[in-house]
Amino acid sequence: xxxxxxxxxxxxxxxxxxxxxxxxxxxxxxxxxxxxxxxxxxxxxxxxxxxxxxxxxxxxxxxxxxxxxxxxxxxxxxxxxxxxxxxxxxxxxxxxxxxxxxxxxxxxxxxxxxxxxxxxxxxxxxxxxxxxxxxxxxxxxxxxxxxxxxxxxxxxxxxxxxxxxxxxxxxxxxxxxxxxxxxxxxxxxxxxxxxxxxxxxxxxxxxxxxxxxxxxxxxxxxxxxxxxxxxxxxxxxxxxxxxxxxxxxxxxxxxxxxxxxxxxxxxxxxxxxxxxxxxxxxxxxxxxxxxxxxxxxxxxxxxxxxxxxxxxxxxxxxxxxxxxxxxxxxxxxxxxxxxxxxxxxxxx
Amino acid sequence: xxxxxxxxxxxxxxxxxxxxxxxxxxxxxxxxxxxxxxxxxxxxxxxxxxxxxxxxxxxxxxxxxxxxxxxxxxxxxxxxxxxxxxxxxxxxxxxxxxxxxxxxxxxxxxxxxxxxxxxxxxxxxxxxxxxxxxxxxxxxxxxxxxxxxxxxxxxxxxxxxxxxxxxxxxxxxxxxxxxxxxxxxxxxxxxxxxxxxxxxxxxxxxxxxxxxxxxxxxxxxxxxxxxxxxxxxxxxxxxxxxxxxxxxxxxxxxxxxxxxxxxxxxxxxxxxxxxxxxxxxxxxxxxxxxxxxxx
Numbered sequence: 001x002x003x004x005x006x007x008x009x010x011x012x013x014x015x016x017x018x019x020x021x022x023x024x025x026x027x028x029x030x031x032x033x034x035x036x037x038x039x040x041x042x043x044x045x046x047x048x049x050x051x052x053x054x055x056x057x058x059x060x061x062x063x064x065x066x067x068x069x070x071x072x073x074x075x076x077x078x079x080x081x082x083x084x085x086x087x088x089x090x091x092x093x094x095x096x097x098x099x100x101x102x103x104x105x106x107x108x109x110x111x112x113x114x115x116x117x118x119x120x121x122x123x124x125x126x127x128x129x130x131x132x133x134x135x136x137x138x139x140x141x142x143x144x145x146x147x148x149x150x151x152x153x154x155x156x157x158x159x160x161x162x163x164x165x166x167x168x169x170x171x172x173x174x175x176x177x178x179x180x181x182x183x184x185x186x187x188x189x190x191x192x193x194x195x196x197x198x199x200x201x202x203x204x205x206x207x208x209x210x211x212x213x214x215x216x217x218x219x220x221x222x223x224x225x226x227x228x229x230x231x232x233x234x235x236x237x238x239x240x241x242x243x244x245x246x247x248x249x250x251x252x253x254x255x256x257x258x259x260x261x262x263x264x265x266x267x268x269x270x271x272x273x274x275x276x277x278x279x280x281x282x283x284x285x286x287x288x289x290x291x292x293x294x295x296x297x298x299x300x301x302x303x304x305x306x307x308x309x310x311x312x313x314x315x316x317x318x319x320x321x322x323x324x325x326x327x328x329x330x331x332x333x334x335x336x337x338x339x340x341x342x343x344x345x346x347x348x
Numbered sequence: 349x350x351x352x353x354x355x356x357x358x359x360x361x362x363x364x365x366x367x368x369x370x371x372x373x374x375x376x377x378x379x380x381x382x383x384x385x386x387x388x389x390x391x392x393x394x395x396x397x398x399x400x401x402x403x404x405x406x407x408x409x410x411x412x413x414x415x416x417x418x419x420x421x422x423x424x425x426x427x428x429x430x431x432x433x434x435x436x437x438x439x440x441x442x443x444x445x446x447x448x449x450x451x452x453x454x455x456x457x458x459x460x461x462x463x464x465x466x467x468x469x470x471x472x473x474x475x476x477x478x479x480x481x482x483x484x485x486x487x488x489x490x491x492x493x494x495x496x497x498x499x500x501x502x503x504x505x506x507x508x509x510x511x512x513x514x515x516x517x518x519x520x521x522x523x524x525x526x527x528x529x530x531x532x533x534x535x536x537x538x539x540x541x542x543x544x545x546x547x548x549x550x551x552x553x554x555x556x557x558x559x560x561x562x563x564x565x566x567x568x569x570x571x572x573x574x575x576x577x578x579x580x581x582x583x584x585x586x587x588x589x590x591x592x593x594x595x596x597x598x599x600x601x602x603x604x605x606x607x608x609x610x611x612x613x614x615x616x617x618x619x620x621x622x623x624x625x626x627x628x629x630x631x632x633x634x635x636x637x638x639x640x641x642x643x
Contacts, residue, residue, distance in 0.1 A: 319480050
């Protein structure tokens with residue numbers, strides 16, 4: 001099947017799933033009373049005095065399907081409600097907090113993927129030797145570590161013991177004042193990138209110092225997962241006939257492992273990258289909570305403990321849509337990398 | 349089909365799985381004998397609530413009376429981690445038990461009947477799988493009101509689709525076997541075919557692997573508790589105890605690890621609990637994976 005037809009077909013198939021996603025979110029919404037649900041339609045803090053009128057206007061005491069129609073209509077007009085924890089509309093909050101989370105993900109994702117692939121193939125190439133046993137034990141422990149606990153222990157050592165060496169939050173107070181002043185232009189709102197663009201070494205150093213611990217926390221658990229997967233996939237690949245052929249024709253071991261075995265072993269790792277995306281998002285909520293790192297995850301946590309319904313539902317919806325799109329991209333990449341996969345062959 | 353004896357033999361050969369089994373057994377003993385190991389004080393009504401010794405927020409270090417010290421709000425850490433073992437097993441067993449029942453029922457229906465039934469069930473799982481699990485679980489616990497039971501329900505809601513799909517896959521793999529066809533030929537009912545012939549021949553590996561997911565379930569539940577969405581304050585729950593410890597990770601001047609016990613001890617309990625199940629799961633995965641077995 002041609003690539004464009006395939007993409008169009010997949011996008012069409014997304015519609016029922018996205019419809020279901022909104023239904024599920026809306027179903028959750030029905031567990032709240034009308035006053036709480038009215039917060040979804042508020043665009044401005046002043047409107048809270050008119051909750052009765054909002055209930056009336058959006059028919060929150062009307063049958064469910066009418067409410068659903070109204071809600072979807074608002075969503076399509078870009079109104080996701082009012083986020084009370086940060087006192088701004090939900091959409092603004094997402095735009096506001098996204099750069100911080102992206103910054104975290106930009107550093108953690110390559111570490112997770114390349115680190116996991118590298119360590120996993122090392123372990124497989126040296127099966128049952130010290131490297132293998134060490135990475136295996138490391139992976140199982142890493143996989144069992146509670147992320148939130150790891151983060152706190154890291155803080156205890158690097159913030160407590162080393163006298164504020166690697167602190168929580170995004171920036172130190174003085175640097176934060178500098179960043180928000182006129183001399184510093186915030187192009188992307190990602191501190192590291194902005195610091196480079198502004199040529200400001202002090203901000204760069206401070207931003208990196210604040211990123212190290214969250215990135216480690218986010219990386220360890222997921223790295224362990226990729227590593228294990230890569231190991232077993234690599235072992236399978238090393239047992240194949242083409243490896244025997246490659247060795248028989250006298251290729252040096254490095255080429256055999258790095259080119260022939262590893263490339264084929266990468267395919268299962270690619271198939272779980274959608275899962276990795278979900279795991280990073282999960283991890284982001286916990287990591288940002290521990291380090292008071294004010295990104296999307298921190299905002300979601302604040303919303304959750306303050307029972308801020310519109311925010312938490314918008315966050316779930318946002319992630320649901322993003323996750324579905326990620327899976328689409330993964331499928332496309334999959335077909336691109338593995339020529340044996342024909343587009344559309346497995347689509348149901 | 350791998351025999352039980354063979355599995356036991358393989359398990360015994362693997363030192364990591366022995367460690368895993370030992371850890372799990374220790375936790376089972378702790379859970380059963382919780383009232384003996386950490387007896388509730390006189391007149392303490394709800395044994396799952398950690399007894400408090402005063403109301404001072406500052407944790408107190410371990411001494412003869414409080415073996416692991418007290419955490420923020422003077423909750424006894426030793427009592428909390430011991431009774432927290434029971435909470436962990438409770439959450440893990442209820443969640444895994446429920447999702448297995450749901451998974452087996454819906455998975456069998458989808459896999460066996462196929463067609464429209466299959467299509468409907470699978471599209472519903474698609475919707476649930478369209479969310480990062482912890483995010484959906486957070487939204488559900490917020491919607492239901494934070495409590496331990498909300499956490500359990502939320503974890504059931506986010507994990508049933510995975511097990512339904514696994515069981516469906518198992519059913520599909522044996523649905524067209526000759527013995528199933530033969531049973532159908534002699535006029536067995538659908539229920540009989542599924543219960544007596546298909547399920548016993550297909551789902552044991554899934555059952556074993558699923559039951560070892562207890563560790564992962566407990567980890568997720570602890571994360572939700574840590575975020576403040578779990579059990580009520582003072583309930584014996586590991587995740588919540590780590591939440592109590594959050595404010596005490598930076599010690600006193602000159603003694604940076606002054607409050608180490610508040611965060612370290614409950615964390616180690618979670619780590620070892622999950623580790624036990626994961627070690628066992630890892631060993632089982634190797635045994636049940638036919639591609640790795642012969643090497």
